Amino acid sequence: MKLIINKKEYNVPDSYGEKRLTDYIRDELDLTGAKNACQMNACGACAVLLNNEVIKICHVLVKDAEGKEILTIEGMENPDGTLHQLQQAFVDAGAIQCGFCTPGMVLTAHAFLMKNPKPTREQIRKALQGNLCRCTGYQQIIDAVEMASEYYRKN
Amino acid sequence: MNKISWRNDAYAKVTGKVKFADDIKFPQMLHAIPVYSDFVHAKIKNIDTSAAEKSEGVVRVITVKDVPGVNRWGQIIKDFRIFAEDKIFYNGDVVAIVVAETKALAMQASELVKVDAEVLPSILDPEEAMKPGSLLVHEEHGTNIINQHKVRRGNPKKAFEKCDLILEKEFSTQTIEHAYMEPEVAVCNPRPDGVIEVYAGMQHPFSTRRFTAALLGVPLADIEIVGVPVGGGFGGKDDTIAIVCARTALAAKLTGRPVKMSYTREWSIRESYKRHPYKVYYKMGLTKDGIIKAVETKIIADGGAYCSVTPWVTWRSTVQCCGPYVVENVHCDTYGVYTNNVVTGAMRGFGSPQMNFVIESMIEIASEKLRIPSIEFRKKNMVRQDSITITGQKLDNHKVAMEDVLDVMLKESDYFEKYKKCKTEIKEDEVYGIGLAMSYRGMSLGAEGVDFCAAIINVQADGSILLETGIHENGQGSESAMCLILARELGVKLERIRYRKPSTSNIPDSGTTVASRGTVMGGGATVNAVKELKKIIFEYASSKFECPIDELEIRDDKVFSKNKTAPFEEIIKGMYGERIYPYAFGVFKAPKVTWDEETGQGVAYFSFTYGCQVVELTVNKKTGKVKLLNAYAAHDTGKVANESMTLGQFYGGMAMGTGYALHEEVKSTDGKIKTLNFNSYRIPRATDMPEMKAVLVQNPDPNSPSGAKGIGEPTNELMAPAIANAIYNATGKRFYKLPMKIDVKKELEVLQ
Ligand code: FES
Ligand code: FES
Numbered sequence: 001m002k003l004i005i006n007k008k009e010y011n012v013p014d015s016y017g018e019k020r021l022t023d024y025i026r027d028e029l030d031l032t033g034a035k036n037a038c039q040m041n042a043c044g045a046c047a048v049l050l051n052n053e054v055i056k057i058c059h060v061l062v063k064d065a066e067g068k069e070i071l072t073i074e075g076m077e078n079p080d081g082t083l084h085q086l087q088q089a090f091v092d093a094g095a096i097q098c099g100f101c102t103p104g105m106v107l108t109a110h111a112f113l114m115k116n117p118k119p120t121r122e123q124i125r126k127a128l129q130g131n132l133c134r135c136t137g138y139q140q141i142i143d144a145v146e147m148a149s150e151y152y153r154k155n
Numbered sequence: 156m157n158k159i160s161w162r163n164d165a166y167a168k169v170t171g172k173v174k175f176a177d178d179i180k181f182p183q184m185l186h187a188i189p190v191y192s193d194f195v196h197a198k199i200k201n202i203d204t205s206a207a208e209k210s211e212g213v214v215r216v217i218t219v220k221d222v223p224g225v226n227r228w229g230q231i232i233k234d235f236r237i238f239a240e241d242k243i244f245y246n247g248d249v250v251a252i253v254v255a256e257t258k259a260l261a262m263q264a265s266e267l268v269k270v271d272a273e274v275l276p277s278i279l280d281p282e283e284a285m286k287p288g289s290l291l292v293h294e295e296h297g298t299n300i301i302n303q304h305k306v307r308r309g310n311p312k313k314a315f316e317k318c319d320l321i322l323e324k325e326f327s328t329q330t331i332e333h334a335y336m337e338p339e340v341a342v343c344n345p346r347p348d349g350v351i352e353v354y355a356g357m358q359h360p361f362s363t364r365r366f367t368a369a370l371l372g373v374p375l376a377d378i379e380i381v382g383v384p385v386g387g388g389f390g391g392k393d394d395t396i397a398i399v400c401a402r403t404a405l406a407a408k409l410t411g412r413p414v415k416m417s418y419t420r421e422w423s424i425r426e427s428y429k430r431h432p433y434k435v436y437y438k439m440g441l442t443k444d445g446i447i448k449a450v451e452t453k454i455i456a457d458g459g460a461y462c463s464v465t466p467w468v469t470w471r472s473t474v475q476c477c478g479p480y481v482v483e484n485v486h487c488d489t490y491g492v493y494t495n496n497v498v499t500g501a502m503r504g505f506g507s508p509q510m511n512f513v514i515e516s517m518i519e520i521a522s523e524k525l526r527i528p529s530i531e532f533r534k535k536n537m538v539r540q541d542s543i544t545i546t547g548q549k550l551d552n553h554k555v556a557m558e559d560v561l562d563v564m565l566k567e568s569d570y571f572e573k574y575k576k577c578k579t580e581i582k583e584d585e586v587y588g589i590g591l592a593m594s595y596r597g598m599s600l601g602a603e604g605v606d607f608c609a610a611i612i613n614v615q616a617d618g619s620i621l622l623e624t625g626i627h628e629n630g631q632g633s634e635s636a637m638c639l640i641l642a643r644e645l646g647v648k649l650e651r652i653r654y655r656k657p658s659t660s661n662i663p664d665s666g667t668t669v670a671s672r673g674t675v676m677g678g679g680a681t682v683n684a685v686k687e688l689k690k691i692i693f694e695y696a697s698s699k700f701e702c703p704i705d706e707l708e709i710r711d712d713k714v715f716s717k718n719k720t721a722p723f724e725e726i727i728k729g730m731y732g733e734r735i736y737p738y739a740f741g742v743f744k745a746p747k748v749t750w751d752e753e754t755g756q757g758v759a760y761f762s763f764t765y766g767c768q769v770v771e772l773t774v775n776k777k778t779g780k781v782k783l784l785n786a787y788a789a790h791d792t793g794k795v796a797n798e799s800m801t802l803g804q805f806y807g808g809m810a811m812g813t814g815y816a817l818h819e820e821v822k823s824t825d826g827k828i829k830t831l832n833f834n835s836y837r838i839p840r841a842t843d844m845p846e847m848k849a850v851l852v853q854n855p856d857p858n859s860p861s862g863a864k865g866i867g868e869p870t871n872e873l874m875a876p877a878i879a880n881a882i883y884n885a886t887g888k889r890f891y892k893l894p895m896k897i898d899v900k901k902e903l904e905v906l907q
Contacts, residue, residue, distance in 0.1 A: 026178075031171075032177075035175070035386075037337065037833075038833045040420075074172075076171075077170060083169065083170070087170065091162075091169055096168050097387075097632065098335070098387045099168030099384065100386035102169055121846070124841075126841075126842060130840075132334075133336070134334050135336075137803075137805075137807045137809055137810030137839075137847060139806040140802065140806065
C-alpha cells in the first residue's frame with residue numbers, strides 16, 4: 001500500500017491498514033505534528049488535509065487514506081524552508097500560545113482559505129468551529145486567518 | 156504591526172516541530188497505562204494482577220505493594236494515594252499500572268486486573284459531609300472538613316440592625332474541567348548514572364520532583380524534571396501530572412527501561428482535579444443611600460477525595476469575598492470539604508470566579524432594590540487609593556486603579572447609551588442586554604504560600620546570553636517575556652538571548668507557575684539578576700574606561716562611560732580574558748505578607764490588580780439561546796513585557812470564562828463522571844465567542860521589579876457575572892446557579 005504524505009511516497013506494509021492514521025504517522029513516521037487530544041473526532045488537534053479536504057485522522061484508518069494526497073503541518077512550509085504566509089500570520093498575530101491546537105488550526109484554515117480567500121470574520125469562525133483551542137479565545141487566530149487571506153487572493 | 160509580538164517558540168509551534176511529551180520517544184521504550192476500578196467509595200479486599208501479568212507483551216504490573224518509598228503525598232496534606240491502598244476514595248483512583256511493550260497490549264491486559272472490594276456508601280454532598288456524625292472520607296483526618304478560613308471584621312450582627320435593606324441569597328457553581336488540549340503524558344528515562352529523567356508538560360516541576368522522589372524513596376537530586384512545552388495548563392498541570400510522573404518514574408525504575416504513560420482524554424477527565432463547585436450563602440446589609448454596611452457569608456467548597464490545594468484556593472475566596480468593595484463589617488466562614496467526588500484543586504482564577512459571580516450579581520440585585528444605578532452604586536462602595544480592605548490591609552503601596560478601569564470600560568463599550576437598548580428586540584425574537592462586572596485580585600500567591608523565584612544569567616565569551624528562571628513555560632509565553640525583560644533591563648539586543656531549557660537540576664526551587672505569578676516573579680528575579688550582572692560588568696568596565704562606576708551604562712547593545720564607548724561583546728571578551736565571569740544569580744522574594752487565621756486579618760497580598768469587563772448579548776425568546784455580540788475587558792496589567800501575548804491572556808481568559816458561564820459542567824452520576832470527552836464536555840468554539848476588545852491600563856507596579864502585574868487569571872474571573880448581568884438586563888431573569896441555561900418552557904413568562 002502507498003501513502004503520499006507531503007508529496008513524498010511511503011510504502012506501507014499492508015499489516016498497518018487497520019491502524020488509525022494518527023498512530024501510524026506519529027509512531028511509525030515520526031510526523032508528530034498531528035496531535036492526540038480526544039481521539040473521537042471532536043477537537044481537530046489531529047486535522048490534516050486529504051486531497052485538500054480537512055479530515056480529523058484519529059478516526060481514519062491507514063487503508064482509507066491510500067492513494068490520497070496527505071498534507072500534514074510538516075509539509076506546510078514553503079519549498080525554500082521559510083514559513084508559509086499563513087504560518088507567518090499566526091506568528092505575527094500572536095495566535096499561538098501552547099501550540100497544541102496550532103497544527104490542526106493552520107491546516108484547517110489553509111483548506112478554508114484555498115476555497116474562500118475573501119472570508120468575513122464570521123465565516124472564518126464557522127470554518128474553525130471544529131477545532132478547539134483552550135488558550136487563545138480564537139480572537140488572534142481569526143486575526144491571523146484574516147491577515148493571511150490576502151495572500152490567498154493573490155495566489 | 157508595531158506591537159511587541161515575539162515568542163522564542165513560535166516557529167517550533169507553527170511548524171509542528173515542537174516536541175510535546177507525547178512526541179518524545181526513546182529506544183526500548185515501554186508503555187504504561189493506569190487501571191481504575193468501578194468503585195467510588197469502597198474498601199479494597201484484593202487486587203488480582205496475576206492474569207494481567209501473564210498477558211501478551213506485559214512486562215510488569217505495578218501496585219502499591221511495589222512502592223519502595225512513600226505512597227501518600229500532597230502539597231499541603233499528604234493524602235493523595237499515588238496507588239490505591241486499602242480504600243477507593245473516588246472513581247479516579249488508580250489501583251495499578253500495567254507496563255507493556257505497546258500501549259495496545261497494556262490496554263488489553265488492563266482488562267484482566269480484578270479488584271475485589273466492599274462498597275461503602277459514597278459521600279457526595281459537601282454540606283451533608285460537614286455535618287457531625289457523617290461518614291468520614293479520610294478517617295485519620297477526623298472530620299470531612301479539610302480546612303476553614305475566616306474573616307472577622309467589625310460586627311455584622313449589630314450593623315444589620317441598622318440597615319435599611321438586607322438581602323439574603325444562595326448561589327451555587329458547578330465543577331468544571333481545565334480541558335487543556337494536551338492530556339497528561341509523562342516519559343521517564345532511567346539514566347545509567349542512576350538519575351531518572353522525567354519529561355512532561357507541567358506547571359510545577361519542583362513539586363513533581365518531590366512527588367516522584369518520595370514515591371521512589373530517592374533523594375531529590377536523583378530525579379531530573381526536564382522542561383518540555385506544556386500543551387495548556389490553566390492551573391491543571393500540577394498535582395495530577397505530578398502523580399502521573401511519579402508512577403511512570405517508578406515503572407522506569409522497576410523495569411530499567413524508558414517508559415511512556417500517555418493519557419487518553421477519558422482518563423484525564425476521570426482522574427484529574429477540577430475547579431471546585433461552590434455553595435455560597437450571602438447576606439448583605441445596606442443603607443438606603445447605597446452603602447454596603449455588612450456582609451455575612453458562608454462558603455462551602457467541595458474538595459473531592461483529596462486535599463490538593465483546596466486550603467489555598469478557598470483562602471483566596473475568603474480574602475476576596477466582598478469583591479472590590481469596602482465593607483466595614485464582615486463575617487465570612489469558608490470550608491473546604493472532603494467528599495468522594497473527583498478531586499478539585501487549582502484552576503485559573505483560583506477561587507475567585509465563583510465569588511465574583513456571587514458578588515457582582517449581589518451588587519446589581521442590591522442597586523436595583525435601592526433604585527440606585529448600578530454603576531453609581533459601585534462607585535460609592537468600591538476601593539480607592541488608601542482604602543482599607545476587608546482584611547484590614549491599606550491599599551497604599553500601588554496605584555488603586557479600580558475607578559480607572561471602570562471608566563475606561565464604560566467609555567469603550569458605550570455602556571450608558573447601550574444600556575438604554577436593554578430588553579428591546581434588536582432582531583426577530585432576539586432581546587438585547589449589556590452587563591458589567593468588576594473585581595480586584597491579590598497578586599501572586601499572597602499569604603497562601605512562600606513566594607520566591609530565581610534567575611540565572613550566563614553571558615558567554617562572545618556576548619551571547621543564556622537566561623534561565625525558575626518559572627515554567629505553560630504556553631503563555633513566559634520564556635519570551637523573561638527574554639524581553641532581560642533585553643530591556645540590560646540594554647542589549649534581544650537576538651543575543653537564548654532561554655535555557657529549564658531543569659530542576661539547574662536552578663533552585665522557584666515554586667509553581669500559577670497564580671498569574673510568572674511574569675511578576677520570574678521577571679522580578681530576572682531584573683534582580685541583571686542588577687547583579689551589571690555590578691560585575693561595571694566593575695571591569697570602570698577600570699578599563701578609567702571612570703567611576705556610576706558613570707557607566709549599557710544601552711543599545713553598547714557600554715558607555717561619559718566619553719568612551721565599547722560594544723557589549725568587546726567588554727565581555729575582555730572580562731573573559733581576565734577570568735572575570737559575567738555570570739549572575741538573582742532572586743526575587745515577594746514583599747512580606749501577613750495573615751492571622753483566627754481573625755482573617757492581615758496584609759493578604761503584596762499588591763492588587765484591577766479589572767472590569769462588559770458583555771453585550773442577545774437572548775432568543777423562543778429557544779433561550781444566548782448569543783454574545785461583543786465583549787470588552789480592561790485590566791491594570793502593570794508594565795507589559797509582551798503586548799501581543801498579554802492580549803492573548805485577555806482573550807483566552809474571557810473565552811474560558813464564557814464556557815464557565817454558559818456551557819461547561821462536569822456531570823456525574825453517583826460519583827462517576829459522565830462527561831469524559833469533548834463530545835459531552837463542551838468548551839467554547841470559535842462560533843461561541845464574540846469579537847473581543849482588550850484595553851491595557853498600564854500602571855507599573857512599584858512592588859514588582861519589572862513593573863509587571865499578573866494577568867492570566869483576572870481576565871478569566873469576570874465573564875460569568877458580566878454575562879449573568881447582561882442576561883438579567885435582557886430578560887429580567889436572574890441566575891443564582893452556573894452554568895446559565897435558559898429553560899424557555901419554564902422561563903417563558905420572563906422572556907415575553
Ligand atoms: S484527536 Fe482527532 S479530533 Fe480530537
Ligand atoms: S494554543 Fe493552546 S490549545 Fe490553542
